[in-house]
Amino acid sequence: MHADPTAEVIALSPSSLTATNRFVCEICSKGFQRDQNLQLHRRGHNLPWKLKQRTSSDARKRVYICPELSCVHHNPARALGDLTGIKKHYSRKHGEKKWKCDRCLKKYAVQSDWKAHLKTCGTREYKCDCGTIFSRLDRFLVINEYNVQLTNHSVGT
Numbered sequence: 001m002h003a004d005p006t007a008e009v010i011a012l013s014p015s016s017l018t019a020t021n022r023f024v025c026e027i028c029s030k031g032f033q034r035d036q037n038l039q040l041h042r043r044g045h046n047l048p049w050k051l052k053q054r055t056s057s058d059a060r061k062r063v064y065i066c067p068e069l070s071c072v073h074h075n076p077a078r079a080l081g082d083l084t085g086i087k088k089h090y091s092r093k094h095g096e097k098k099w100k101c102d103r104c105l106k107k108y109a110v111q112s113d114w115k116a117h118l119k120t121c122g123t124r125e126y127k128c129d130c131g132t133i134f135s136r137l138d139r140f141l142v143i144n145e146y147n148v149q150l151t152n153h154s155v156g157t
Contacts, residue, residue, distance in 0.1 A: 013067060017067070120135075
């Protein structure tokens with residue numbers, strides 16, 4: 001079982017994990033991901049609004065399982081601890097990769113991952129003797145060590 005056996009296990013559908021702007025203002029049609037954000041927005045239209053107060057029964061810890069049956073996070077023992085985490089996990093591992101880097105053509109399912117990638121793509125380059133260019137030092141070092149070993153082995157024979 002997961003770390004807290006008293007935690008409530010939540011199983012959300014794929015459509016609810018990928019939904020954006022589920023809460024829509026009836027006045028201006030602006031959408032929000034959270035009801036609380038919509039309620040705060042409604043104040044600007046001088047509409048009645050109400051923020052939910054947490055009660056002691058709401059304080060129970062929740063964990064979220066992945067809806068993909070074959071996924072390791074479908075098991076409650078491997079459930080994720082927050083809603084943002086399960087949404088990003090589902091998008092990264094099982095979702096459509098909608099955002100593409102124009103420089104290296106790498107695709108991303110989570111917009112924040114794509115934006116973070118754009119900040120560094122093409123700024124670091126490590127060129128191997130074999131001609132391959134790497135943007136990550138760790139991958140360059142692995143291949144470079146492999147090439148050195150290959151060269152030493154072929155010279156020794």
